[in-house]
Amino acid sequence: MDGEAAQPSTSENAAFSFISRGWREVRDSTDADLRLIKSRANSFKNLASSFDRELEHFFNSASNPFLVRSLRSPPPPPPVEIDFVKKLRPKISEFRRAYSAPEISKKVLERWGPRARLGIDLSARRKAIVSEAEDGDRDGIVEFDRVWRGRRRVMFREFREEEKEEGGQFRRWEPIRSLKRRLRELEKKSESSDLFEGFRSSEFVEKLKSSLKSICKEPQKSKEVPPLDIPELLAYLVRQSGPFLDQLGVRRDVCDKIVENLCGKRKNQLILQSLPTGESSFLENENANDELDMRIASVLKSTGHCYDGGFSMDSSKHKPSDGKRHVAIVTTASLPWMTGTAVNPLFRAAYLSKSEKQKVTLLVPWLCKSDQELVYPSNLTFSSPDQQENYIRNWLEERIGFKADFKISFYPGKFSKERRSIIPAGDTSQFIPLKDADIAILEEPEHLNWYHHGKRWTDKFNYVIGVVHTNYLEYIKRERNGALQAFLVKHINNLVTRAYCNKVLRLSAATQDLPKSIICNVHGVNPKFLKIGEKVAAERELGQQAFSKGAYFLGKMVWAKGYRELIDLLAKLKNDLNGFKLDVYGNGEDAHEVQSAAKRLDLNLNFLKGRDHADDSLHGYKVFINPSVSDVLCTATAEALAMGKFVVCADHPSNEFFRSFPNCLTYKTSEDFVKKVKEALANEPQPLTPEQIYNLSWEAATHRFMQYSDLDKVLNDGNDDTKLSVSNQKGNTKAVWMPDLSEMADGGLAFAHYCLTGNEFLRLCTGAIPGSRDYNKQHCKDLHLLPPQVENPIYGW
Secondary structure, eight states: OHHHHHHHHHHHHHHHHHHHHHHHHHHHHHHHHHHHHHHHHHHHHHHHHHHHHHHHHHHHHHHHHHHSOOTTSOOOOOOOOOHHHHHHHHHHHHHHHHHHOHHHHHHHHHHHSTTOOOOOOOHHHHHHHHHHTTTSOHHHHHHHHHHHHHHHHHHHHHHHHHHBOTTSOBGGGHHHHHHHHHHHHHHHHHHHSSTTTTGGGOHHHHHHHHHHHHHHSOOOOOOOOOOOOHHHHHHHHHHHTHHHHHHTTOOHHHHHHHHHHHHSSSHHHHHHHHSOTTOGGGGGGOOHHHHHHHHHHHHHHHTTOOOOOOTTOOOOOOOOSSSOEEEEEEOSOOTTSOSHHHHHHHHHHHHHTTSTTEEEEEEEEEOOHHHHHHHSGGGOOOSSHHHHHHHHHHHHHHHHSSOOOOEEEEEEEEEETTTTEEEEOSOGGGGSOGGGOSEEEEESHHHHHTTOOSSOHHHHSSEEEEEEOOOHHHHHHTSTTHHHHHHHHHHHHHHHHHHHOSEEEESSTTSOOOTTEEEOOOOOOOHHHHHHHHHHHHHHHTTOOOOOEEEEEESOSSGGGTHHHHHHHHHHTTTTTTTOOEEEEOOOTTHHHHHHHHHHTTOOEEEEOOOOTTOGGGTTEEEEEEOOSSOSSOHHHHHHHHTTOEEEEESSGGGGGGGGSTTEEEESSHHHHHHHHHHHHHSOOOOOOHHHHHHHSHHHHHHHHHHHTTHHHHHHOOOSOHHHHHHHHTTOOHHHHSOOHHHHHHHHHHHHHHHHHTOHHHHHHTTOOTTTTSOOHHHHHHHTOOOHHHHOSOOOO
16 A cells, blocks of 8 residues: 555656756746847847937037137028938938827837737647646646746746836837937927038038948949950951952851851950940840950050041032932833833832932933834834933823922933843943932942942942842853853952942842842832722622633743743643643743744744733733743732732742732642642632732832831931941941941952953953943933043042
């Protein structure tokens, strides 16, 4: 029995021992927390006291210079508040109102006042103790809980008594009350204006302002520009050697890759360091060539170098005096020769003249009567330029429906039977007066400048645009020794377009890839064809039959205009197209050979005399066949689409613009050609939508021309130096600090070309017309010109 009685006593002692140990740990932890709270309260109190002393020192130092005043001094000037004080006063009032509001004070005192209780959750520890001693006496646990609560009340009562002062306030809020009191005193003094009288000259204020400036001043980066390294010099050499590399057959993308690889490693680091502030953002949209130019410019700028101009720079360019810009359109053909270079520049001049921003001059070739008989159809000739001008204007006004206000001028030209084209005689640029030499549009710039011996276009005009119409390389390859001739012509075209143009527009990718060029169709359709299309659509809506005939082909009857492809294709597919009949309209030098070949191959072709595509006899055809791959952008194809017909054409870059039209059926193989022809003959064309009609119009073509040639920017820019203004729009200041070696190289090419074309022997070796360096006596008589040696013996350099 005694052993049984002793066993519970031992278990109870162990439970109380465990509870006592847990209690000590809780007490020690609580005491540590309380000491930490007190230390933080004291720290806040010391900080507030320090702020109070600094604020008092501020008021004393700010007011002392004004307290002692000489009795003999004149009355002080009206008080003037400096910017610092003006900004400080509303901040002080706002701070005081915010922290003296009853709501804020009440919330703060309720949170930290005497009635606040420190919420330390010990329930988790209590549960742990109960779970570990669940075999113990529950009365002991209850006693422990009662003792613990009493001890906690005693501890917090002592803590509150230590914090309390005689006035019933808390010591920890004394700094806050002091701060509020000082702020009220500061506001009263500021309202009296005595504090800030003469404050501007205070030494304290000056020191404060200088301190603030030193704090807010951004750290200055080193302005030292690192020198160029060898890879950058090599990259720039390749970059500026572009004109010569073009002549050697090195493509521009190869040069760009070389430049990018040479300067790619240090590009980002060096360029961003060397550029002035605010210019680095422009590099995000620039390529490696522009970034390298900016790098070179920054190095030259750091040395103090400034580029004042160079080779072939002409400062006497035209400056518009009447508030309007002047646009001169120069072309290689004229009506009544119905060719693309005669018709399209005429429409371009008419639609550009509709704008009031610019005056337009169309410069066309004048042929002597002997050449007119070879070129113009139906033996039509003119005895004077005025007579031909009237013919051109009447033809134009019948088709556009409005009176075009532009000037027509003539320059002397000669017809080449071998090249079947008109070659300018003499310096074409001299026929644009200097007062009108502002913007030049060269229709077929390579053709105009093959034998150009005169002033450089970019020296006389502010901005020169070239429009490429013809794929000369494709024509030349068909001639004898065509490969060699095409090689030479390719590099001559590169030379003259680079030397004489600021920008080149190519109608399609079928043309030669020329320097400074971009691809865009800037031609429209004669409005007369759009009206025919609208008439056909109206007839179809009424249920009438719009098309009563089958297929036809129309074009100048020379082998290079698609007749070779047409004869070969029909001869190969004669059995597959059994019963297919094609009407062919056209006149030309190769008419007899083409008709003989078709007769020999027994092709079902009906040859008819050439006529205008808008002629009434052609309205009833439903399908236009165009197998040509030598065209750049076939005008007849666009006209057929405008009239609502089907067009069957080759899948070729020259037809890229027309692929978006549902009535354009392109083929890749001869079998595909048969399929497309049968599909077109068996179905009806879809009516054109308003958007498609607009895309074919000259209004849309003029808009594309203005946009892609940058002519809209040039016309809106009053600067006479267009190239500099374009660079300024990019944020690029490199032209001020560095020579444009590319421009200098272009000037060198122009000078070399001028020297070569001045030699009559070299001109004849390259196929020029004898005596075409200057115009002849007949030209002088027809155009009322002085002999060239009297008027101006040296045109260019």
